[in-house]
Amino acid sequence: MSRPICPTCQRPTKVCLCDFIEHIDNRVEVGILQHPSEVGLVKGTAKIAQLSLSYCHTWCGEDLQDLPDLVEWLGDDKPVFLLYPVIEGQHEPVKFYEVTQIRHLHAHEEIKLLILDGTWRKTHKIMMLNSVLRGMDRISLKPCTPSAYRIRKQKSATSLSTIEAVYEALSQLEDDYLRYQPLLKTFESMQQQQAVFTKRPK
Numbered sequence: 001m002s003r004p005i006c007p008t009c010q011r012p013t014k015v016c017l018c019d020f021i022e023h024i025d026n027r028v029e030v031g032i033l034q035h036p037s038e039v040g041l042v043k044g045t046a047k048i049a050q051l052s053l054s055y056c057h058t059w060c061g062e063d064l065q066d067l068p069d070l071v072e073w074l075g076d077d078k079p080v081f082l083l084y085p086v087i088e089g090q091h092e093p094v095k096f097y098e099v100t101q102i103r104h105l106h107a108h109e110e111i112k113l114l115i116l117d118g119t120w121r122k123t124h125k126i127m128m129l130n131s132v133l134r135g136m137d138r139i140s141l142k143p144c145t146p147s148a149y150r151i152r153k154q155k156s157a158t159s160l161s162t163i164e165a166v167y168e169a170l171s172q173l174e175d176d177y178l179r180y181q182p183l184l185k186t187f188e189s190m191q192q193q194q195a196v197f198t199k200r201p202k
């Protein structure tokens with residue numbers, strides 16, 4: 001028998017996130033390109049952004065050729081910044097912007113942010129497949145808080161889960177940490193909920 005699924009958050013009803021979600025009117029528009037292997041993962045955190053933020057689009061795929069809606073989203077007149085670190089060993093003629101530079105250049109409502117959702121290996125593959133993404137202006141982000149992601153292996157305390165990256169980017173770009181605090185609160189609730197189900201009897 002299949003597990004009952006919540007029609008709103010699309011998660012199994014016993015780990016439904018809906019009660020934890022607080023809606024936030026974000027100013028910087030967010031786009032999330034999700035690697036297909038992330039879809040439906042109970043540990044995935046992009047869902048929190050999708051359910052909480054007023055302006056958040058999600059696409060699923062690896063190759064932009066299969067994602068005309070994303071290509072269109074990237075091509076309208078608002079500048080889009082990609083959140084992705086320097087690719088080691090690659091000489092990249094791309095421009096990295098500090099948050100303060102972006103804030104100085106643009107109003108919040110004028111920019112969009114694209115985030116890749118997946119493991120390091122999967123997002124790296126997406127980058128390698130798409131020269132359009134490799135050529136995009138990037139935002140370099142210094143996380144203010146170390147990652148609180150306990151339910152998935154992190155490479156280091158500064159490797160952030162997708163929702164933490166969304167939180168850091170939006171709160172830094174809009175200079176409003178309080179506004180985005182609910183994202184972390186929901187993330188914490190999700191992890192606590194998860195811990196209950198993964199705890200094995202001794």
Ligand SMILES: [Zn+2]
Binds near residue numbers: 009010011
């Ligand atoms: Zn739900």
